Amino acid sequence: MEFEKLFWARQQVYILKIFLPIIFGFLILSVGLIALFIFSFWKRHYKLWQLGKEEDRSGQVGKRLRTLLAVIFANYRLWEEPYPGTMHFLIFWGVLLLSLGKVIRIFSLLVGLTNPPQSIFLIASFISESGGGWVIVGGAMAVFRRYILKPTRLDTKPERTLIFIWGFLLLLTGYFIKGYRISAAGISVPMNWYFWAPISYPLSKFFLTLPSQALNELLIWHRVFIHAIPASIFFIYITLSHSPLKHFFLSPINIYFRSLKPKSVLLPLPDIEEAETFGVREISEFTWKQLLDLEACTACGRCQDVCPAFLSGKPLSPKKMTQNLKEMLWRQAPFLLSKPMDGKKEPEPIVGSTVKEEELWACTACMACEEVCPIYIEQIPRNIDLRRYLVLMETKFPSGLKGVFKNLMNNHNPWGMSRGARADWAKGLKVGILSKGPERGILFWVGCAGSFDDRNISVTISLVSILKSIGISFWILGTEEGCCGDPARRTGNEYLFKTFAESNIEILQKYGVKQILTMCPHCFHTLKNEYPQFGGKFDVVHYTQFLADLLSKGIIKLTKPIQKTITYHDSCYLGRGNQIYGAPRKILKSIPGLRIVEMKRHGRRSFCCGAGGGRMWLEENIGTRINQMRTLEAYGTKAELVGTACPYCLTMLRDGIKEIGKEEVLSVFDIGELVERAL
Amino acid sequence: MWIPLRPIAILIELAILIGIIFSIFNGLMFTLFDYRLDPKYQPFIKWVLITMGFLGLVFFIAHLIAFYPRLGSPSRF
Numbered sequence: 001m002e003f004e005k006l007f008w009a010r011q012q013v014y015i016l017k018i019f020l021p022i023i024f025g026f027l028i029l030s031v032g033l034i035a036l037f038i039f040s041f042w043k044r045h046y047k048l049w050q051l052g053k054e055e056d057r058s059g060q061v062g063k064r065l066r067t068l069l070a071v072i073f074a075n076y077r078l079w080e081e082p083y084p085g086t087m088h089f090l091i092f093w094g095v096l097l098l099s100l101g102k103v104i105r106i107f108s109l110l111v112g113l114t115n116p117p118q119s120i121f122l123i124a125s126f127i128s129e130s131g132g133g134w135v136i137v138g139g140a141m142a143v144f145r146r147y148i149l150k151p152t153r154l155d156t157k158p159e160r161t162l163i164f165i166w167g168f169l170l171l172l173t174g175y176f177i178k179g180y181r182i183s184a185a186g187i188s189v190p191m192n193w194y195f196w197a198p199i200s201y202p203l204s205k206f207f208l209t210l211p212s213q214a215l216n217e218l219l220i221w222h223r224v225f226i227h228a229i230p231a232s233i234f235f236i237y238i239t240l241s242h243s244p245l246k247h248f249f250l251s252p253i254n255i256y257f258r259s260l261k262p263k264s265v266l267l268p269l270p271d272i273e274e275a276e277t278f279g280v281r282e283i284s285e286f287t288w289k290q291l292l293d294l295e296a297c298t299a300c301g302r303c304q305d306v307c308p309a310f311l312s313g314k315p316l317s318p319k320k321m322t323q324n325l326k327e328m329l330w331r332q333a334p335f336l337l338s339k340p341m342d343g344k345k346e347p348e349p350i351v352g353s354t355v356k357e358e359e360l361w362a363c364t365a366c367m368a369c370e371e372v373c374p375i376y377i378e379q380i381p382r383n384i385d386l387r388r389y390l391v392l393m394e395t396k397f398p399s400g401l402k403g404v405f406k407n408l409m410n411n412h413n414p415w416g417m418s419r420g421a422r423a424d425w426a427k428g429l430k431v432g433i434l435s436k437g438p439e440r441g442i443l444f445w446v447g448c449a450g451s452f453d454d455r456n457i458s459v460t461i462s463l464v465s466i467l468k469s470i471g472i473s474f475w476i477l478g479t480e481e482g483c484c485g486d487p488a489r490r491t492g493n494e495y496l497f498k499t500f501a502e503s504n505i506e507i508l509q510k511y512g513v514k515q516i517l518t519m520c521p522h523c524f525h526t527l528k529n530e531y532p533q534f535g536g537k538f539d540v541v542h543y544t545q546f547l548a549d550l551l552s553k554g555i556i557k558l559t560k561p562i563q564k565t566i567t568y569h570d571s572c573y574l575g576r577g578n579q580i581y582g583a584p585r586k587i588l589k590s591i592p593g594l595r596i597v598e599m600k601r602h603g604r605r606s607f608c609c610g611a612g613g614g615r616m617w618l619e620e621n622i623g624t625r626i627n628q629m630r631t632l633e634a635y636g637t638k639a640e641l642v643g644t645a646c647p648y649c650l651t652m653l654r655d656g657i658k659e660i661g662k663e664e665v666l667s668v669f670d671i672g673e674l675v676e677r678a679l
Numbered sequence: 680m681w682i683p684l685r686p687i688a689i690l691i692e693l694a695i696l697i698g699i700i701f702s703i704f705n706g707l708m709f710t711l712f713d714y715r716l717d718p719k720y721q722p723f724i725k726w727v728l729i730t731m732g733f734l735g736l737v738f739f740i741a742h743l744i745a746f747y748p749r750l751g752s753p754s755r756f
Binding site: 159209210230233234240241243330331334 | 685688695696698699701702703705706707709710713715747748
């Protein structure tokens with residue numbers, strides 16, 4: 001190679017003495033940085049996750065990769081909010097393009113792309129400069145949002161401010177390098193570099209240069225060091241510290257290992273008969289994926305913005321809880337990773353120190369937080385694991401649950417009604433009871449609310465009337481039906497849930513039940529998604545799916561008009577839990593005269609009624625009542641009716657209407673009742 | 680840019696250099712405390728870094744005044 005070479009900007013460059021040693025030095029440094037990154041990843045993250053319990057997240061590689069690529073490259077799930085979505089897209093793609101252009105340019109001389117500048121080199125320059133421009137625009141949007149708009153969900157810590165300052169300086173000094181090179185080359189740089197270097201070319205017009213080529217070259221290498229050294233230190237800082245920028249690799253890992261099960265499917269306790277402890281007391285009792293969840297959380301606050309507990313003034317913010325647990329994990333990491341030794345003190349319990357009891361019990365398990373999390377953090381199973389420890393190991397739970405557990409144990413329903421009265425609603429309706437006849441047709445799983453709660457009994461009767469009117473053959477279990485166990489499971493009483501699940505499955509299998517029709521979304525979710533864990537695999541359908549299907553086939557024809565305006569409230573366990581959004585709306589649209597208006601929060605973004613996660617049986621003394629918030633939202637649509645397809649929601653919204661004093665103008669009905677009227 | 684604008688250019692360069700030093704020192708401090716260094720050392724470390732930053736500033740002022748280009752082509756606008 002020649003001693004001097006005509007470089008891309010047409011200056012003479014001392015290739016062997018200066019250029020190549022620096023490039024090689026940089027490459028060696030890069031290898032060192034990558035090695036440091038791998039070591040830090042292993043030491044500070046991987047080993048930490050290994051502290052957690054085992055959990056199988058392998059399999060379905062294709063599906064996992066598809067989601068991963070969609071979230072990474074298309075920023076899927078971030079676009080629901082256009083401003084942060086655009087901001088993130090610009091920064092992410094900007095950095096990617098910038099890096100791509102840089103890599104091409106670093107190796108360009110060695111592969112002969114620069115003399116004379118070939119088109120790929122010019123394109124790399126353009127891509128790199130444009131990418132930097134995108135980062136500056138995205139970064140400016142981020143700064144404006146974080147420091148001027150200041151949304152409540154964002155906490156701005158000094159670490160975040162540092163990233164903005166440091167990042168901007170790196171971009172600026174990067175542009176300065178090329179700007180100086182262009183400036184040093186003077187008029188020999190072709191005019192079309194205005195296009196290939198859209199930022200550094202105009203910048204070059206402002207730079208002072210030295211009188212000789214050699215001094216200018218020295219000046220340029222000054223700029224290179226002023227850029228490259230802080231850039232390398234920046235990378236080291238991100239690698240070694242707990243900088244929020246670590247999400248560039250933690251988020252993708254978390255997305256890849258996301259749960260592929262329907263949301264809020266809880267796993268059974270392993271070895272429940274043999275285990276000495278249940279649930280999660282201390283941080284290392286989480287699974288490795290739950291620990292990864294903690295580390296991966298970027299504190300974006302989307303979960304907080306949709307959490308009914310937080311929005312109603314309860315002492316729970318899913319974001320803060322995750323961040324606090326992350327802090328606890330980091331705080332305890334050195335101790336947890338140290339070799340066992342005598343006198344090692346017992347690890348700190350989570351509940352009571354990092355998570356307050358009232359915070360934990362405020363969760364309605366509505367899955368809104370999980371629905372909006374861009375990186376699929378699973379909050380609900382974690383909360384339930386903490387509840388399991390309190391309930392099963394310490395017998396500590398809100399007083400309201402004491403009666404519920406007792407009722408469930410003694411009477412197999414949370415209301416404490418006699419089990420023998422479970423089928424009383426069916427008296428005179430000529431409904432077939434499975435134990436009294438040969439199994440035929442579909443099993444109608446009525447559920448506790450549909451069996452014992454007066455308001456919901458009328459829904460049950462409506463559904464029975466519909467099924468009968470169209471000649472569907474169905475049966476009920478009668479007094480053999482027990483609670484599905486959802487209230488026990490969501491409140492952490494896994495042992496009780498297991499008892500119900502096994503007992504119900506045994507009965508269902510005894511009668512050879514294949515297809516089950518449910519009225520309650522909680523029963524639906526439990527039977528469909530959680531009973532298979534105990535060997536109970538049935539074809540479970542919710543009545544809204546069933547009726548929508550019958551309407552599609554023309555088996556049901558709704559002819560009587562209901563001249564009203566209705567707004568539909570999505571049940572969490574039907575909607576977010578099982579993605580059933582269309583069927584209830586399809587039914588409502590089939591009712592002549594009925595006009596549908598949507599609440600602001602509907603579908604995936606629906607707002608909980610306040611009854612989930614066992615909250616149905618707990619006092620709500622702090623902040624605003626969630627059911628009132630939801631009822632006011634329904635009232636705001638000016639609809640005359642609120643439609644639901646869930647007994648819990650029906651109860652909560654009925655109470656909400658009473659509490660806000662709008663009984664004259666707003667009524668709540670189950671969709672089944674409306675169908676019966678329209679038949 | 681004409682030569683009388685040189686002091687302004689030096690000030691801009693200085694601002695960038697100080698920004699970089701500030702960033703690196705802050706990064707160092709955050710990393711140290713990420714590794715659970717006792718927070719009681721924070722004031723001491725802060726003062727050490729401020730002193731080092733100040734020395735760096737003095738060096739950069741001297742360096743830029745001595746070597747920053749005096750002669751150059753005027754603006755090509």
